[in-house]
Amino acid sequence: MSEIRTLALACKDAAQAMFALDTETKRKLLHDMAAALEEQRDTILTANARDLQQAAARGIQGAMLDRLRLDEARLAGIAKAVREIAALPDPVGLVTRRDTLPNGLEVERVRIPLGVIAMIYEARPNVTADAAALCLMAGNAVILRGGSEALHSNVAIASALHAALEKHDIPTAAVTLIEDLRRETMVELLQLSDVIDLAIPRGGEGLIRFVAEHARVPVIKHYKGVCHLYVDATADESLALNLLVDGKTSRPGVCNALETLLVHRDVAPSFLPKAVQALQERGVELRGCERSRALVDGMRPATDDDYAAEFLDLILAVRVVDDLGMAIGHIQRFGSDHTEVIATRDDQAARRFMQAIRSAVVMVNASSRFSDGGELGLGAEIGISTTRLHAYGPMGAEALTVERFIVRGDGQVRHPQSRL
Template sequence: MADIKQQALRCRDAAQAIAQLSTEAKNALLRAMADALLADEAVILAANARDMEAATAKGITGAMLDRLKLDGKRLHGVASALREVADLPDPVGQVTRQDVRPNGIRVERVRVPLGVVAMIYEARPNVTADAAALCLKAGNGVILRGGSEALHSNTAIAASLQRALREAGLPEAALTLVTDLSRETMLALLQLTDVIDLAIPRGGEGLIRFVAEHARVPVIKHYKGVCHLFVDASADLDLALRLLLDGKASRPGVCNALETLLVHRDIAPSFLPRAAEALRARGVELRMDEAGRALVPDAAPVTDDDYAAEFLDLILAVRVVDDLDAAIAHIRRYTSDHTEVIVTRDEAHAAKFVNSLRSAVVMVNASSRFSDGGELGLGAEIGISTTRLHAYGPMGAESLTVERFVVRGEGQVRHPDLLD
């Protein structure tokens, strides 16, 4: 696999040029990339149409097909995300700590680029642009290895972004798209411990587990999004219904969609039948425990596997729980550490919910669909980490840097007695 190593080495060399750019130059580059995407809209959408046609012919449906699809609105959203990343503060060079030691040396912790990030992803062609923007903003090079189902879309998007690099006088290898999509090439990429500083897989659980199990380089990952919404006894039921419908029915094929609804026993009779009617009107299939089916008799029975499932579809698992503690216990058992939501008017219950769960994002009276880098102020996200390394939760540009020590002195030595 000499070719992939050579590509990676060229990306590493190009990353040095990106790391030395000023904030103004990086921001101008990202805005030029956004302009390039819109200038090439017809070409990119035509390439995506080829991918959609091939995917449909292969029998791909549902969430995967939705993630693959681009249209004018989505492409303009991708361009807007690049501009939002350009508008964000530059993490590179930020001093996060300053201290003067008793001997007079000044110690700083300063953010610097990671180096080369390998992004391995499925279906979502927008990731090509989002990952490139965040990596470049943070002064890194990026190697993009998308899925075969989006090859034409990814190639067209990468070509636009690379043109902006060339026109800025920068090496296009800073954004390297891998077009050899064989498993052997991916495995070889994941072994390059002397070149790749971080790998980020984004896609289905199978892809993420494959990368995590075979990589020799550090990996940021989250396997799936089993997101819960708990409706407490004190909840505003109108508000709870809005959050439920938005979290489940707005776009079920994404990782921040709700998969399980937990309802306090005291308000289940007034909430569950109403919620079931609204969900079914939007095509949602309900799978409930016995207490839930006593209130909604025609719901399907739920299983333990359902509570652990990331459906990525219009399917919702439902459980009636005795109290807040029971809701927390259920979430602890089945959580994927992605996103949990409580609907409550009780501030003490909200605080207990937040403090009792370790998930990357915890919401109080807000939709799970806000568990997204763009919605949380990151401009875009390169992925969501549930692995508690240097980043946890949605990852933006700052998460693609590390802190190092910079020490400034005036000739201090640690063992002056040796110099007498």
């Protein structure tokens, strides 16, 4: 048997142990993990220093190097996040429906863990602790396949998590870190459809496409967010301006930042000049359609590529539209099923927008930046699904479980004539 299959099968056995844990035990386990991360602080920071050194030697710098960096404060933050996950409501065992059928059968829908979750991610070592904690809290075992830049940090973090698992007599394979980071090994992992219940890729589009193309296990994708703000004819312009500035400038590098502004032609002459001024003051580059460029100066022409782009930067595409229908058509064509916002005072327009737009999150008069598990009340988030299956939008602990059926009877049979 290949090494990766052996590791995965051990993780599957550990999933069986995780399946049976009660809420209190899981909470204690996570608290012990947080404590172990703090106790093994020096080891983890030393390992991280080694990763940083190697990354710098390979020419990595700027934001990417920063994402890799751990320090005392960040490590304390990681431990804190694990404790916060321990405080979440336990989704396992939740009875979501209970019916008594005419024949007396009592049918319950009860949430159980998925089983084995494979997380495929890139440079950020905090994901190692975060994702493991959230998977474990939902009663799963987890296989972690991080980026090579963070390998030493990830090994040190996993080792702290293992110490806590050992303390509770749970197989350490419940948190399995893959250290063989060759692509072919990842492909092999992604094909273990008899072992892995779900793969979650988190990172750039290249990684996600690679996982989607090679997987034979179920994948929940977290693709790009090409988020739109549509300013309707009846919008409160100052409200819309606030949503625009927050959506584009408060953190342009994340998936719930705005990428395109659509403005109804009736408000464009009044709204666009104010919008452009506010954005340009904040260093935003604007790319507009002809009609918007006729209304304000200083915009480059926008191409279809601009409308399809996730800039992740201080760039915004702009388009004036004739009406709500044209705004919807634009989003249907260029959208990424992530998050769309309508600014309007017209309830019927808001309803039409929601009925036509199939994105995971639709906001009415609120900033796209709230499209995040923490902000929407999920507590913690393992990612934002743009796959319209199982979970759609921000995924919390509950999205790492599934409903099954528990049926209680007192001897009911389907064909009473078979009764003896």
